[in-house]
Amino acid sequence: SKYRIWQTKKVLTTCPHCATGCQYYLIVKDNEIVDVEPFDGPSNHNRLCVKGRFGSFDFVHSSERLKYPLIKNKETGEFERASWDEALDLVASKFMELKKKYGSESLAGFACSRSPNEDIYMLQKMVRTCFETNNVDNCARVCHSASVAGLAMTLGSGAMTNPIYDITNDVDCIMLVGSNPEEAHPVVGMQIRKAVDRGTRLIVVDPRDIGLSKKADIHLKIKPGTNVAFANGMMHVIIKEGLADEEFIKTRTEGFEKLREIVEEYTPQKVSQICHIKEDMLIEAAKMYAKAKKAPIIYCLGVTEHSTGTEGVMSMSNMAMMVGKLGKEGCGVNPLRGQNNVQGACDMGALPGDFPGYQKLKNKEVLEKFEKAWNKKLNPNEGLHATEVFPASIEGKIKGLFIFGEDPVVTDPDTNHVIKALESLEFLVVDDLFMTETAKYADVILPGVSYAEKEGTFSNTERRVQRVRKAVTLEGEMRLDTDIFIDLMNRMGYEQPYLTSAEIMDEIASLTPSFAGISHERLDKTEGIQWPCTSKEHPGTPIMHVGKFTRGLGWFYPAKYVESSELPDEDYPILMMTGRVLYHYNTRAMTGKTPGLMEISGSSFIEMNTQDAAELGVKDGDKVKVSSRRGEIITTARVSEKVSKGESWMPFHFPDGNANWLTNAALDEYAKIPEYKVCAVKINSYKE
Ligand code: SF4
Numbered sequence: 001s002k003y004r005i006w007q008t009k010k011v012l013t014t015c016p017h018c019a020t021g022c023q024y025y026l027i028v029k030d031n032e033i034v035d036v037e038p039f040d041g042p043s044n045h046n047r048l049c050v051k052g053r054f055g056s057f058d059f060v061h062s063s064e065r066l067k068y069p070l071i072k073n074k075e076t077g078e079f080e081r082a083s084w085d086e087a088l089d090l091v092a093s094k095f096m097e098l099k100k101k102y103g104s105e106s107l108a109g110f111a112c113s114r115s116p117n118e119d120i121y122m123l124q125k126m127v128r129t130c131f132e133t134n135n136v137d138n139c140a141r142v143c144h145s146a147s148v149a150g151l152a153m154t155l156g157s158g159a160m161t162n163p164i165y166d167i168t169n170d171v172d173c174i175m176l177v178g179s180n181p182e183e184a185h186p187v188v189g190m191q192i193r194k195a196v197d198r199g200t201r202l203i204v205v206d207p208r209d210i211g212l213s214k215k216a217d218i219h220l221k222i223k224p225g226t227n228v229a230f231a232n233g234m235m236h237v238i239i240k241e242g243l244a245d246e247e248f249i250k251t252r253t254e255g256f257e258k259l260r261e262i263v264e265e266y267t268p269q270k271v272s273q274i275c276h277i278k279e280d281m282l283i284e285a286a287k288m289y290a291k292a293k294k295a296p297i298i299y300c301l302g303v304t305e306h307s308t309g310t311e312g313v314m315s316m317s318n319m320a321m322m323v324g325k326l327g328k329e330g331c332g333v334n335p336l337r338g339q340n341n342v343q344g345a346c347d348m349g350a351l352p353g354d355f356p357g358y359q360k361l362k363n364k365e366v367l368e369k370f371e372k373a374w375n376k377k378l379n380p381n382e383g384l385h386a387t388e389v390f391p392a393s394i395e396g397k398i399k400g401l402f403i404f405g406e407d408p409v410v411t412d413p414d415t416n417h418v419i420k421a422l423e424s425l426e427f428l429v430v431d432d433l434f435m436t437e438t439a440k441y442a443d444v445i446l447p448g449v450s451y452a453e454k455e456g457t458f459s460n461t462e463r464r465v466q467r468v469r470k471a472v473t474l475e476g477e478m479r480l481d482t483d484i485f486i487d488l489m490n491r492m493g494y495e496q497p498y499l500t501s502a503e504i505m506d507e508i509a510s511l512t513p514s515f516a517g518i519s520h521e522r523l524d525k526t527e528g529i530q531w532p533c534t535s536k537e538h539p540g541t542p543i544m545h546v547g548k549f550t551r552g553l554g555w556f557y558p559a560k561y562v563e564s565s566e567l568p569d570e571d572y573p574i575l576m577m578t579g580r581v582l583y584h585y586n587t588r589a590m591t592g593k594t595p596g597l598m599e600i601s602g603s604s605f606i607e608m609n610t611q612d613a614a615e616l617g618v619k620d621g622d623k624v625k626v627s628s629r630r631g632e633i634i635t636t637a638r639v640s641e642k643v644s645k646g647e648s649w650m651p652f653h654f655p656d657g658n659a660n661w662l663t664n665a666a667l668d669e670y671a672k673i674p675e676y677k678v679c680a681v682k683i684n685s686y687k688e
Contacts, residue, residue, distance in 0.1 A: 019337035021458060022052050091444050120345050133379055167296035171294040172294045196212075235263045239260065616685060
């Protein structure tokens with residue numbers, strides 16, 4: 001072992017990878033993190049996955065960390081070391097110059113959903129007070145914006161309804177839709193597996209064979225992009241079998257009649273054809289879910305990342321409302337959010353139409369409240385969504401962009417399009433830990449600090465606000481991100497005093513009713529607090545919508561099935577989905593710095609069906625060229641029955657063949673989320 005326990009200190013904090021929000025100790029020796037030790041936190045109960053256990057500290061100490069500001073030399077195109085004064089003066093003056101020349105709507109900022117709430121709050125405050133625009137967004141746009149929009153419309157709150165422990169412990173039946181928690185949210189996956197071992201029924205709705213589908217009572221291997229048809233079919237059966245909860249529908253909801261008319265058409269026979277599933281399995285699943293007393297729906301990006309993602313989400317809440325499984329223990333509609341603090345990025349108002357706590361910009365009283373508190377006249381016009389910022393940049397409408405801790409070149413669909421958008425900007429600033437693919441296009445790069453070097457809070461997928469604590473101080477000129485934003489605000493002419501992270505949370509609480517009772521001091525004495533927490537005495541809200549929906553009555557959204565925007569055809573005959581693997585988190589900016597993880601999982605691949613591979617003369621392990629209308633990549637074929645004939649699947653973590661060169665940027669109408677889960681590709685064997 002590289003340390004003796006008495007030489008170390010332990011710092012309790014929250015894992016920075018996925019939104020499960022596992023609690024652990026960082027073990028620190030001589031200002032270096034040497035290990036991680038699990039803690040009995042409310043969502044992990046002493047469990048950790050490989051990313052949390054082994055991928056949480058190499059990146060903090062990586063020699064590749066950015067240590068001082070960089071300014072790109074216009075002539076050579078090379079980055080040159082700069083002082084903070086030079087860099088921040090340039091950033092502030094350039095943004096103000098662009099604002100004067102092109103107007104405030106020509107500027108935009110993206111918040112980092114890996115960073116603490118306090119950082120995100122300050123970033124959106126900077127964009128709103130200094131850029132004077134609401135062009136502020138976060139990467140939820142490309143993962144769960146459909147959940148935020150869909151659940152807000154139907155239930156009134158765009159968040160997971162029940163705690164992780166509640167929906168995995170002692171429930172009768174779990175319905176898992178478009179979610180592979182054993183890879184993407186492993187500690188949730190472990191708890192589901194344990195529940196099934198103890199007798200919980202499991203329905204898996206997923207186009208692929210996943211680890212948990214082997215344990216499922218029913219696996220509906222639906223065609224990608226057909227979630228709405230599947231849900232309508234389930235509800236058709238539930239009504240026909242007399243399993244709808246009439247009382248709940250009558251007293252707690254509205255809009256049922258319209259929905260009933262629509263689902264009438266979705267007979268098991270019709271749905272079996274659309275979804276490529278067996279009629280009797282659909283009927284069996286509907287009965288199993290409806291009859292179970294405690295039965296949560298747990299879903300993920302397989303539901304949201306479609307051009308009909310928001311309707312997919314609303315179909316999940318339709319199903320749960322129809323059987324009265326909301327506002328109750330062990331039930332609900334539960335999106336597993338991706339990034340550690342993507343819930344928080346939305347909660348903190350890094351959204352173009354919402355102030356912190358989903359207070360609407362459109363509401364005059366809300367706007368006036370923030371104007372008074374921030375002592376500044378604010379722009380009342382809703383801003384652009386992140387996915388609209390890039391097309392707007394290509395059209396010449398967005399000129400200056402501040403990107404905090406995001407890497408859209410890797411994560412966003414249609415990489416060529418993203419690069420073109422970044423190149424069209426007059427001024428790009430990136431605040432990050434590493435020289436990311438996106439940072440390479442920046443004019444100025446500002447080095448921020450990681451979760452292990454600062455105080456703050458993350459909000460996990462179950463709305464639980466938990467503390468992040470400082471464990472180490474590293475050598476270099478990096479600054480706290482909140483200090484960077486505050487310094488810039490002052491340089492852009494807005495007087496913002498320096499605040500500690502705890503003081504920023506106090507400001508958040510004073511302006512945000514659902515956070516009113518939350519403070520660092522209180523969090524330090526508790527297991528974290530689940531919002532809404534409306535006063536210092538309020539205990540927080542583990543289960544939402546008890547007795548009454550946030551919206552008042554729950555609303556049944558009448559969704560009809562619409563096909564994905566790009567389906568296979570003669571030229572591009574194979575449908576491709578994208579997803580994640582266990583060992584990495586998204587762009588690998590963090591997990592890619594852990595040699596052990598890269599050894600196990602270091603390069604890209606595409607999963608193909610055995611029959612398709614045979615027809616194309618491709619064998620397992622062969623190199624293949626995969627192309628779509630937007631780009632092409634070379635990768636390795638993995639041939640199996642995991643995906644159905646005519647379908648394929650690819651992770652997007654790896655630079656040696658990132659699926660996003662191929663994906664389609666078609667957007668959902670409500671949430672503007674792109675259709676990562678369905679596009680058409682052609683696969684050919686490739687000889688070097
Ligand atoms: Fe971290 Fe998520 Fe793994 Fe927990 S499940 S240790 S939060 S990556």
